[in-house]
Amino acid sequence: MTGIATLAIAYVLSQFYRSFMAVLTPALTAELGATKAHLSLASGVFFLTFALAQFAIGVSLDRVGPRRTASALLMLGGGGGAILFAAASTPWMVIVAMALIGIGCAPVLMSSLFIFARVFSLARFSVLASWMVAFGTAGNVIGAAPLAQAAEAFGWRPVMAGLALVTIMVALAILVLVRDPQSPPGMDQGAVGFDGYRELLRMRVLWPIIPLTAINYAPTTGIRGLWSGPYLVDVYGADALMIGQVTLFMALAMVAGAFIYGPLDTIFRTRKWVAVAGNTIGLLAILYLAVDVFADVAAVTAIFVIIGLTGGSYGLLMAHARAFFPAHLVGRGVTLMNFFSIGGVGAMQFATGAVVTASVVPGEPTAAYSALFWFYVAMLGAAIVIYLWARDAKPQPAAA
Template structure:
């Protein structure tokens, strides 16, 4: 099982890579196939929305056929297939199709490991293990920054995607070989996502789940690159450096958040405090635009660091799940988290389109303000949630 977890983490490294690499490729895709920031916002948004929509069938599959076949099959067909389509793209529409396929392929890998943690390991360490997976997996976020910029420069972005398609297929095969399915839960109860939606406590957690990941994922995966290029004139290498800073902060944030619920004996206030600081980072970027690229990079790092509350929120919701609905429960939480990112990619794309007439700087300021207000809206609801630890 431990080797299987390692392989699932490796798959999640690729998942993190695929959700964030568009920011670095923005200049090349614009030059080669005419992809605009709005086109990339749509493609990125589709990745997240399809990923989110897949959480319902993925949850059912985890509870019925187990994580091994669920993760291996989808990762091979969607992940490797989508990377291949991306490598062959000649129009922005092809990029969108590729991102849809990749979103389908990546949809089960994190939840497969979470399902195993929830079923096999002590409940008290769930948040720590969940945070560690995202922390290690966020190496993909780092790989999609400066290293991806270097690879695209040296080998070409198409050749790099061909290589990624091959790597993804190999990892899918390793999942099938190394992951062991936990024993099925023996119970007389039947249930579905509808049973989870009848739990009142979850409805005060869902809104925070919906907004907490949107700023860090949206900025790191899409807007950081165009922002650095349009406001500061950054080239691909400089964009890679800026996104690397934010990526490293996101890695650190996941390891920082992981054990905090056990250390502080609370999940609710860990999430609340961290996201409040993340909102302040968004407001700071809005209030003092264009000061310097490194000032902005540090603030993007703050948003990434404190916006990494995803695993603690999953643990907060998991504390209310019936055991036989564990798979559906963790994927339902993931649906809200990833779905929020996807929807906000479309919203921020529209914000950029409407406000860009006033200048690129104003457009990005408006996006930063929107993200800050979005987190605050989630916090207003989340403050009434019931705290629960294991």
Template sequence: MRVRLAVLCLAYVLSQFFRAFLAVLSEPLGRDLGVTAEDLSFASGLWFFTFALMQLPVGWALDRIGPRRTASVLLGIGGGGGAALFAVATQGWHIDVAMVLIGIGCSPVLMASYYIFARQFPPARFATLAALMLGVGSVGNLVASYPMAFAAETMGWRASLAGLAGVSLIVSLGIGAWVRDPEAPEGEAKGSLADLLRMPVLWAIMPLMFIAYAPSAAIRGLWMGPYLADIHGLDTGQVGQATLVMGIAMIAGTLAYGPLDRVFGSRKWVVFGGNLLAAGCLFLLAAMAEGGVAAVVVLCAAIGFFGASFPMIIAHSRGFFPPHLAGRGVTLMNMFGIGGAGAAQFGSGPLHAAVTAQAGAGAAYATLFAVFGAVLILGLVIYLFSRDSMD
């Protein structure tokens, strides 16, 4: 079991890397291919959008085909092929296609792990195991910061992406060789995604799932690099160091959330309190957008820490899933989480461009952070009507 989870964790390291590495490549990609921050916002949004759409077929595949073949085939073809295409890109649309392929490749990785947790471990341990997988796998977020910036400066971004294509293929082969599918219980009931959507108990959780991950994903994965370069004059290496700080904070937050449901005897109020603090940090960052660089990096880190409630929200909803719909349940919630991040990427680019044209770059970034905070508050208001779940 340790080897199986370790290879899935390596795959998730790649998934975390691919959703965040564009932030530190904005300068070299702009120089070599002529792409802008808005172009990268669109490409990043394509990754999240594709990833989210894939959760529907991935959920079906986990329940019917199993996590081994689902994760190994998609990661090898999508992740490896997409990274290889990125490495030879000569135009902006090549990056768009590459990010779509990579999104397909990364889509089953975390949910394959969560499916195994849901089927082979006691429900009370799900939140801790889910947070541990997310936290350890988020090393990829760190690799996508300063190490990726260093690699891009020393060996070039093309060689770096070519190497990642090879790593993706090797990890996919490891999943096929070592991961084992959980046994399906005899006489298992049948069901569909529609059965989950007809459960009112999930309706107040889904909006926050859609919103909660979006601010930290958008800031860490895309806007932190252009923001620190445009407003504070940081170069690629310095941006990499700053994003590394936020990445570490996101890992620490994920691991901190993991056992808190058992400490406080509640999942709902742990999620609510953490995201309320994240919203406060977003509003403060908006007010201080042109302030000192150390202060804004600390605020970005705080947003990453308090906004790392992703596995706890899934655990909250997991308490209501029927056992035979565990795969489709966790992928449905993941679709909302990643879909919200994708919507933030798509929407933030045009918003940034529009405000920049009217009021300048400083006002544009302040507006982005304030909008993220306001939408998060909206999700929390709806979440107040949810029912707590504890196993």
């Protein structure tokens, strides 16, 4: 359990690193000359390198185990990237730093899910995965008002240097405390190496699940981690503290949402329809912003909370896909689906940056953000429609 606890702390850092830049928007713009395009690219490359690393991580989990995989990448990528971020003097150094941090954070949650899949029953996987995500989402909370206050008091560079040290210490703790689970006795190894991914991609049962896995998290993390800052600055003239306060409520909602999703498949005896209902509510919340992009701050905060609550279906969708994985491909299976999840977020970061840039109207700050929210509505709506064709994987009662 100490190993799982250490991975949970590492996942808090992972969640922090994917969302903290929204609060630092004013400082990065003023000190480094970072534009919206720079910030969008920096956020996008985090998710891009995170996603591309999944393939090698999946093979490494099945062959080497989570202990060495997670500790090495978190120390070198996460710790090294945070040091570079703290020393950045140009926007491009921030972009490179975020690419390194993405690689460093890439194996953390997957190592936890690999252990859950090997040690615990399938019936418990959804709850464990959702609750790990919920605990880790506390990183979003730290990256909101607390980060804003710390940066105000000490400066953002010392804060980032301190986080680099914490990241390295957590990586060392993983190396010492995590224990690799044993493979099931007599398990058929089947496809080896990267061939395992081809075997998984030939499974048509996964195809309708993939689009919603790729899109469901993108509006939540995109708004929380990237666009909330520029949106609040451009439309409401917000400072870092106001951004931190608004995003704090959204971050808390993301924590609560992941916890709430955890047992719902067991309660309602369906994974598919819980995911459909939750994501549809989130879609309607984003639609509200698309229609009324200049709503007052209180209304915007409430909508952000709803988006945060409903955007936590990651663990549920992973459990839905996990129900169809062969035993010998668990590591590659969870990393493949995570590739689509994180890759979808990264692609959407790049795409939304292009949408906002193309939709700017001088003197009319709401135009770009209206286009942004309509884009999220279209993409999430399409993914939900495709997911309707998915085969349900109804949870079985947990073994006594």
